[in-house]
Amino acid sequence: LNMNFIYHNIEHKEKSTAFNNVSMKFRDIEIDSLTQYDTTRFLYAKDALIYLYDYSFHTPDSLYIAKADSLTLHAAQRMLNVKGLYLIPRGNNKEFSNKLKYYKDRYDIKFESSSFKDIDWYNLFLGESFTANKAEFNNGDMKVYADKNIPPSTKSKIGNYPHQLLMRLSFPTAVDTILVKNFKFTYTELNPKSEKTGDIVFDDIDATITNVTNIPEKIAINKIVKLSATSKLMSKGNFDAVFTFDLTKAKSGDFTVDANLGPMDGTYLNEAAKPLGLFEINSVSIKNLNTHIQGNNYSAHGSVYLVYDDLKITALKPDDSNKLKRRGFLSFIANTFIINKSNSKADAKQEYSSFKRDPERSFFYLIWKTLLTGIKQTVS
Numbered sequence: 001l002n003m004n005f006i007y008h009n010i011e012h013k014e015k016s017t018a019f020n021n022v023s024m025k026f027r028d029i030e031i032d033s034l035t036q037y038d039t040t041r042f043l044y045a046k047d048a049l050i051y052l053y054d055y056s057f058h059t060p061d062s063l064y065i066a067k068a069d070s071l072t073l074h075a076a077q078r079m080l081n082v083k084g085l086y087l088i089p090r091g092n093n094k095e096f097s098n099k100l101k102y103y104k105d106r107y108d109i110k111f112e113s114s115s116f117k118d119i120d121w122y123n124l125f126l127g128e129s130f131t132a133n134k135a136e137f138n139n140g141d142m143k144v145y146a147d148k149n150i151p152p153s154t155k156s157k158i159g160n161y162p163h164q165l166l167m168r169l170s171f172p173t174a175v176d177t178i179l180v181k182n183f184k185f186t187y188t189e190l191n192p193k194s195e196k197t198g199d200i201v202f203d204d205i206d207a208t209i210t211n212v213t214n215i216p217e218k219i220a221i222n223k224i225v226k227l228s229a230t231s232k233l234m235s236k237g238n239f240d241a242v243f244t245f246d247l248t249k250a251k252s253g254d255f256t257v258d259a260n261l262g263p264m265d266g267t268y269l270n271e272a273a274k275p276l277g278l279f280e281i282n283s284v285s286i287k288n289l290n291t292h293i294q295g296n297n298y299s300a301h302g303s304v305y306l307v308y309d310d311l312k313i314t315a316l317k318p319d320d321s322n323k324l325k326r327r328g329f330l331s332f333i334a335n336t337f338i339i340n341k342s343n344s345k346a347d348a349k350q351e352y353s354s355f356k357r358d359p360e361r362s363f364f365y366l367i368w369k370t371l372l373t374g375i376k377q378t379v380s
Contacts, residue, residue, distance in 0.1 A: 023051040039122040042075035049074060063099065064089055064107070078119045085111040085137075093145050093190075102153035105144050112139035116175075129172035129215070136179045146189040156359040158297050161253045163225055163245035167214050174213035180229075181206055189276055194318045196275035202239065205231040213247070223248045234271065237264030237286065253297035257367055261289040266308070274316060274324060282312040287345065293370050300366050301354035304374025309342045311379060339379050351377040 005022045028046035035044050042048045049072070056067040069084030087109040089096050096106045118133035159168075166173070183205035190197045207229035211222045227243040241259040266284035274280050286308050293302035312335055315327040335341075353374035357366045 025049040042121050047076040080116045082114045085114050097147040100150050103150040108143040110141050111137045131174040134177050135175050138181045140183040143186045149192045158359050161363050163250050167250040172215050174215050174218050178209040191276050194275050195322045198272040198275035200272045202231040219247045234268040236268045238262035257293040259291050278316045280314040284311040285309045299356050300370040303350040305350045306378045307345050307348045311341050
């Protein structure tokens with residue numbers, strides 16, 4: 001009980017793994033010339049139960065603490081259970097921003113529980129690969145904070161799409177299926193023009209990710225990583241999306257996105273529209289928003305289909321006290337001459353949009369701008 005455990009890989013002398021405050025229980029240990037090659041054993045034992053609590057470490061950039069309340073390893077069942085999994089930023093939003101020379105998103109992530117099943121312990125401890133049949137993450141919350149007062153980095157982000165990061169992992173990895181259940185995602189951005197923050201919230205997220213691998217033999221069988229998710233947008237509109245990533249074309253970054261938003265009162269989007277877009281949605285009934293986007297490292301293009309009724313907006317601007325003030329004349333011009341008040345199902349058509357990627361911007365920024373281009377074409 002409460003041991004300090006250090007595992008040395010003899011074949012790779014530079015590799016060692018250390019844990020403190022570990023409790024272990026081993027059964028039927030046998031060490032001889034044959035058992036070292038027995039893939040059914042765990043550290044020479046037929047079964048092992050290892051419990052580690054309050055485990056944490058700082059990330060290499062020292063901006064975060066990764067933490068788990070407890071980890072329980074069941075060797076015979078080839079399972080790892082984790083309670084309380086966190087990625088904790090060091091400092092509040094302002095303190096975190098003050099540490100940055102160039103803009104970076106601030107992440108705050110937690111899961112109540114997670115598990116990995118059918119882990120290949122033998123190859124993992126040999127340092128050869130990590131493979132599991134299934135991973136599950138339950139009751140999670142992810143908050144992303146973007147302080148746009150911080151100057152952007154001039155460093156290109158090309159090569160940082162999800163499947164490109166996967167392929168760049170130095171350790172062979174394969175997880176057949178990852179399930180995410182009851183997850184909430186909040187994106188908060190500070191607009192330097194208004195000095196106010198706006199939120200975009202997806203909750204009740206259930207997602208399935210399949211074929212997460214960078215192993216060539218597995219990619220030859222199935223080249224697509226697929227993410228399918230259902231959620232609520234701003235707790236109101238049913239939103240679902242499917243992302244596909246072609247692992248054989250990771251170098252060029254090929255991907256597709258299909259997304260659909262069901263009926264929703266658009267005024268619930270004001271939490272983001274007012275502080276970030278500097279306009280207020282007075283009314284709009286969204287009947288359906290559907291999009292298909294495909295892209296690569298440098299651009300994206302696709303179709304946007306939007307059906308809505310009774311669109312009316314108010315243009316805003318910050319005053320000297322940073323309060324948002326109505327721009328009456330501009331609002332009149334927009335509502336009278338620029339925007340289409342309605343786009344009924346009988347009149348609606350697909351708009352084709354494209355957007356050239358800013359290499360300093362992220363994957364999700366490219367998707368958003370491509371979608372926004374199609375929406376603007378529909379409403380104007």
